Every structure is written in C-alpha cells, then in structure tokens.
Amino acid sequence: MERRTATDPGPHPAPDPVPVPDRADVVIVGGGIIGASIAFHLAEAGVGGVLLLERDRPAAGSSGKPIGGVRAQFSDPLNIRIGLRSLEAWRAFGTRPGADIGLASVGYLFLLGDDTERALFEDSVAVQNALGVPSRIIGPAEAAALCPYLDPDGIVAAAHCPTDGYALPEAAVTGYLRAAVRRGAAVRTHCPVTAIDTRGGTLGAVRTPHGTVHTGTVICCAGAWSQEVGAMAGVRLPVTPLRRQIALTGPLDPPPPRIPFTLDHASTAYFHNDGADGLLLGMSDPRQEPGFARDFSREWLEPFREAVGRRAPALAGVPVRHGWAGLYETTPDNNALIGEAADVHRFLYATGFSGHGFLQAPAVGELIRDLYLGREPFLDAGPLAAGRFDGRTADAGEEGAGHDGTRPEAHII
Template sequence: MAHSAPDPDSAPLPSSAEVVIVGGGVIGASVAFHLAEAGVRDVLVLERDEPASGSSGKPIGGIRAQFSDPLNIGLGQRSLEAWRTFADRPGADIGIDSVGYLFLLGDEEEVETFRQAVVVQNELGVPSRIITPREAHELCPYLDPRSIAAAAFSPADGFALPGAAVHGYLRAARRLGATVRTRCAVTGFDTEGGRVRAVRTDSGTVRTGTVVCAAGAWSAALGAMAGVDLPVTPLRRQIALTGPLSPAPPRIPFTLDFASTMYFHNDRAGGLVLGLSDARQEPGFGREFSREWLEPFQEAALRRAPALAGLPARSGWAGLYEMTPDRNALIGRAASVEGFLYATGFSGHGFLQAPAVGEIIRDLYLDRTPFIDVGPLSAARFEGSGAAVRPEAHII
C-alpha cells in the first residue's frame, strides 16, 4: 500500500532555534529567507494557520515607490528591485506586471502635493511624473479626463501575486536550512534577565535568544505576551472582482483616485479588481466580505470613471490592514526586552515593502548597518516621552 510522505511543516517542533520568526506571511517569509541566505542557522518560522493565510493572502499585490517621504520611497525602491528579480532570487514566478501606478488628482491642491512628492521621488531615482488629464485617459480609458486636474504616474510600479511570493520565499528558506511549522500558535514567551529565553506554543516550547514578531494584525497581542508595546490595530479592507468581462478590459495601470481612495486594476481572469478604503469601517478582526462599501466606491466611480459604477461585483474578499497611529510601519528592536525584534504595522504597505524589510531585520540581527536608517520606525516613537525620532508623514 502506498503511503503519503509526511508533511515537514507539521513535524514535531525543534527543541531550540537560533531565531524564531512568529508569522508565516510575506514579512516573516522574507525575514526567514534573508536570514537563512546570510548563513544564520536554525531559523524557525511559526505560523498558527497556513502560510499567507492572514493579511498576506488577501492584498491586491500593489508594488510601488510613489510615496511622499524618503524613507518609504527607499523601502519601496529597494523592494521593487527585488520583486523584479524574484524569479532568479530566491527563485519563483510571482506574476509581476509592471503596468505602473496612476494617481488621479482632482484639484490644484492635490496636484501641488504630488508635484512636491515627484521632486523627492525623482531625486531618489523613481521615474514618476505629473501628466495631463488627456495623457491619463490614454493610459486608462475608463477615466473621464474632465473630472481631474492632472495625474501622477510611474511606469516602474505595478502588482504581483502575494501568495506566490510568500511560498517562493519559504521554499527558498527551507532549501537554505530554515524550518517552517504550521498550525502552531504562540502562547507566550519565557524571559529572564530582560531578554528572550524561549517561545511557548500549543505544540511545545522552543529555546531561543531571538524572536522576530511578524504577526501582522495580531502583533499587539503577541508583543504584550513579551511585555513589548506594539500599537497595531486591525482594520478590515475589502475588494470586489467583476469576473471576466466582455469585451475584455484594456491593460491599464493600477489606478487610484487620491481623494476617495477608490482604486481598480486588471484581474488575471479577464476582469477588474475594484477597491476602496471605506472610512466608515470600525477597527476589528472581522474578515467577512460584505457589500456596503460598494456604495462609496460607486459614488467615486461616477465622478472619475463612470463606466465602472455599473460593473457587477460577482465576488470579493476581506482582509486585515495592520494599522499604526501614524500609518507608518514598526521596524526595530524592543528596548525593554533584549532579543525581541519586530516588523509589523505596515498599514497596507507590507507586501510592497517586504523584500527591503527582510534585509533590514537580517542586518539588525547580524549587527550590520541596514541600507536605510529605520530608526524613525521604532515603536519607541509612540512612548509618552515624545523624545523618539518620528518618521516623516507620508501623504501618499
């Protein structure tokens, strides 16, 4: 009788690991790959469900460097370079499509805001530019050019497949010696003398001197187990899928209306992906799909791209953003607990920044100087003293 091979991800836990990464999403997977590639032995990824089953399984996969501040531009640029070469390193097809990002700008105030951002972006090597309504319409025929004052476009941006990226990173990490354990929930940490000594799970305890929190929307609870304050709040975000359309949509950029946050882009099934950040959404862990947000989407579509307002929403899904108070990520080392690192709170930008963040956590662990200073992204910026350096606010 033939027997199926045992699942290595469900094998017994190792008794110890050099680094334990909590979270099997794109951030945790990127960190695991970069550490293993650098020769760190005994890297262990713990995922309470399956890889990419949380926030990383639900995003729209946008990748861009069009931000308004140098730090987020730098993270986006570094990551774009990695996404473009992902087929070679670590080695997987992530379906990258460099269609560009097109921001629709409704008035001169928005145009001026983006003009200033484009100057910063261009100085850092981002090929973005302000374009006319007519040029924007040529890129995206759904757009009513009379409804905007201008648009901002970068041809280097686009989108990719988040699930494929997570599994590509994890496969490569395993080849390099990392271990992944699924269906394994963290239940606590053992600390002694102000440092991490072990991770407790529902499948046993693992001795370690280093933990990386990459738990996304669940990071606040995980940090609290170790006595580390990570101000991350879950917030539901939803998208709709039109299904195949006839005639098939033209190939368009990832198009986003700055004022309303309405966005849309091509779906690989021959339709469109539709989305909007509904300002009425209350924080929480609910991940059920509902259609109430389609009303503000349709209102925004009527203003900018009327043909979209009547398209069917045949299916959709909901996922969680991991929000911080200033909508910037939390990346760094905990000051209160030695050996506790964190990379979380990306507020919708986790997928697009994941390659750069994997590099940074690797370098922090190895006491190297990262390619960019992430000191302003320390969780210490939210401490009551106000002495911590804060990141520059990004408008985009």
C-alpha cells in the same frame, strides 16, 4: 505570460501537528510575506537555527490578498527608498530566491481632483525624482490615454510612475519560504504561539501547543495580531486590525484594456486588471470600525461606486461577481514598526505596515537581517521604531531622525 485570476484563498484544513524543535537560534512569529522574507534573508546569510511559526498556513492573513501593489511613490525619502529597494528585488525574484510571482509592471496612476492635491503630489514627485524614481505629473488627457475608463474632465492631473505595478503575494510567500527551507530554515504551520518567556529583559522560550522552543531571539511579524504577540513578551506594539475589502468583477465582455493600478487620491477608490478579462475593485471604507472581522460585505460598494463615478463613470455600475476581505495592520501614523524592543533584548519586530507590507517586504527582510547580525543596513530605519509613540526611539541619529535627516510621514495612500 498568462496571469492568474485572483481568488479567495479560503480555509485550509490543519494537518497532523508536527512537534517543534526544543531549541532555535531565531524564532519568527508569522508566516506572511514579512516573516517569509526575513526567514529567507536570514537563511541566505548563513544564520542557522531559524524557525518560523505560523498559526494557520503561510499567507493566511493579510498576505493572502490576491494581488499586491508594488511601488516607490511615497511622500518621504525613507519610504521611497524602501519601495525602490523592494522593487529591485521583486524584479529579480525569478532568479533570487527563484519563483514566478506574476509581476506586472503596468505602472501606478494617482488621480488628482483639485489644485491642492496636485501641489501635494508635485512636491512628492520632486522628492521621488531626486531619489531616482521616474514618476511625473501628467495632464488629464494623458491619464485618460493610459486608463480609458477615466473622464478627463473629472481630474486636474495625475501622478504616474511606469515602473510600479503588482504581483501575486501568495506566490511570493511560497517562493521565499521554499528558498529559506532549502537553506536550512524550518517552518511549522498550524502552530500558534501561546506564550513567550522572559526574565530580566531577556528572552527564554516560545511556547506553542506542540512544544516549547528555547530561544534567545524572537522576531514578531504577526501582522494584525502583533499587539497581542508583543504583549506576551511585555513589548508594546501599537497595531490595530482594520478590515479592508476587494471586489472582483469576473470576466467582462468586452474584456478591459490593460490599465495601470489606478487610485483616486481623495477617496482611496482604486481598480486594476484581474487576469486577462476582469477587474479588481477596492476602497478604504471610512465607516469601517477596527476589529478582526474578515467577512465580505457589499455595503462598501455604495461609496465606492459614488467615488469612482466621479473619476471613471463607466465603472460606476460594473457588476461584481464576488469579493474578499482581509486585515490591514494599522499604526497611529500609518507607517511600519521596524526595530528591536527597548526593554526586551533581541525581541525584534516588523509589523504595522498599514497596507504596504507586501511592497516593502524585500527591503524589510534585509533590514531585519542586518539588525540581527549587527550589519550596517542600506538605510537607517530608526524613525520606524515603535518607541516613537511613547517618546523613545532607537539609536537613530538626532532626535530619532534617519541618518539623512528624514522622518516617516503619513503615507499618501
């Protein structure tokens, strides 16, 4: 199957406003991949009166990035299990809910520059293997065989998992939402939430420029804007927006070989194929200040070229045709916020994924569905409750740990 080349999603003009219904059983705030997944999972479970509100268009925020990585290579059991569960769903997406998301299982390759990094990843791989992830530590020569751009003398080892890869987030959002609507959910775009009414810890209504929706349940999936949405209901969601940028080479001559999603652990510089004849480049710029800026700037390419030059010298001078900037929704420990507010009944949230929202979206949709319905979930997400930052946790077992005794740790990358 031919893959689509990544492009800037660009602005979309607002259509004529559509009035919101007077009442809904569940109001989902945010039409990115998390909100779309939750809408689908609720509607599939037979929940009626599901309404999703999006301030712009679906996937206009973080989910609009051209290509999203999918993996289970994490350092703690909780995130590994979420990644594994989601990978299963991404592979079956063509059947359920039924859409082509351009999934490419090219693998993930983490580059390790010294013995300390290798020891860290050896521990993580042991945990991953125990949970069924086929990751392993490989030597420099094998890593260079997988990714010919690498200089094997520039690393001591690499961590590789062949079942990881990437897909097209916007196609996934569209697939989830179309399936949700087929099952009875409603979607309103260009419809921002302006206020949330509560009284005595109980939700009453969600207000928008196109009408007021009376509801007893709100699910916040507003990504980088979640803190302000939570504040409308008196709920603290410690989410900070941070600009992240990617660059696109356009067609290269000769075309690049097919390579894994390749990341340098020390610098976070990464690169992978973009379509059949280009590359996508990215890195977390340590100089980036928090904020909502989404303009593309080439300044971060200087530290990227310096970092990639130590691992893949042939890419240090690769031309950049254009690029795109989006927002990460970061939390203090770079782990997601998933749960129900302690002080506002039926205010649920799934946000703060710190760059991992796309890869975790299918499993998160399941978790929020089960939380809403009171079902036993496939894992205890209690350690991801927002209360962990103010000394309160959800009812998640001993001192906020999961039922398997695990706690979320800072992500590797």
